[in-house]
Amino acid sequence: KAGVTQTPRYLIKTRGQQVTLSCSPISGHRSVSWYQQTPGQGLQFLFEYFSETQRNKGNFPGRFSGRQFSNSRSEMNVSTLELGDSALYLCASSPVDISGKLFFGSGTQLSVL
Amino acid sequence: GQQLNQSPQSMFIQEGEDVSMNCTSSSIFNTWLWYKQDPGEGPVLLIALYKAGELTSNGRLTAQFGITRKDSFLNISASIPSDVGIYFCAGQAYSGAGSYQLTFGKGTKLSVIP
Numbered sequence: 001k002a003g004v005t006q007t008p009r010y011l012i013k014t015r016g017q018q019v020t021l022s023c024s025p026i027s028g029h030r031s032v033s034w035y036q037q038t039p040g041q042g043l044q045f046l047f048e049y050f051s052e053t054q055r056n057k058g059n060f061p062g063r064f065s066g067r068q069f070s071n072s073r074s075e076m077n078v079s080t081l082e083l084g085d086s087a088l089y090l091c092a093s094s095p096v097d098i099s100g101k102l103f104f105g106s107g108t109q110l111s112v113l
Numbered sequence: 114g115q116q117l118n119q120s121p122q123s124m125f126i127q128e129g130e131d132v133s134m135n136c137t138s139s140s141i142f143n144t145w146l147w148y149k150q151d152p153g154e155g156p157v158l159l160i161a162l163y164k165a166g167e168l169t170s171n172g173r174l175t176a177q178f179g180i181t182r183k184d185s186f187l188n189i190s191a192s193i194p195s196d197v198g199i200y201f202c203a204g205q206a207y208s209g210a211g212s213y214q215l216t217f218g219k220g221t222k223l224s225v226i227p
Contacts, residue, residue: 033215035217041219042201042217043156045215048214050212056209056212056214092155099161099163100161100203100205100213100215101146101158101161102146102158103158104148104156104157106154106155107154107155
């Protein structure tokens with residue numbers, strides 16, 4: 001099976017712009033989660049989608065949003081970018097069970113200048 | 114919110130040595146997982162633990178789910194250079210609406226000196 005695919009791999013944006021990141025989960029996985037990773041804060045949960053519905057949301061401002069499509073692919077959007085949004089954004093998919101097993105993509109490295 | 118305290122933050126060890134790292138929490142988790150992240154990649158699952166007291170091995174890796182369900186440790190025996198990376202613990206708890214959320218520790222950065 002192909003793994004979780006995230007595009008693009010790298011992004012450079014300026015303050016005030018918006019950005020959209022894409023994630024294709026492992027085939028058959030219907031749950032997609034997004035995490036923000038920074039050196040100081042570690043992995044911070046953004047949100048989780050299941051069957052096109054947001055099931056869970058972390059403690060991030062409304063500038064961070066996401067959606068999931070009927071084929072389980074997901075996108076996340078950050079509007080009005082701030083310098084502090086520079087981070088590695090990781091997408092993870094999981095099978096429909098309670099194992100807790102997340103399978104991560106390689107991430108999108110976002111730099112905000 | 115739930116927080117995990119992972120220690121140590123970083124370790125420098127000689128090749129061949131054993132390594133131990135742990136995670137503690139003030140909250141109870143029903144699942145503990147350990148991940149490893151190589152530079153430029155996403156975390157990869159190493160071991161998953163589902164029962165209090167459970168001890169599970171995966172090659173040179175051994176992890177245990179604490180009896181109180183508030184802690185877990187990971188041991189690596191006979192370290193090799195490819196063990197270098199950041200190791201994360203994660204605790205899973207029910208978060209409502211049929212969803213289980215993972216909370217991650219801040220990671221242990223392991224460096225192996227050949």
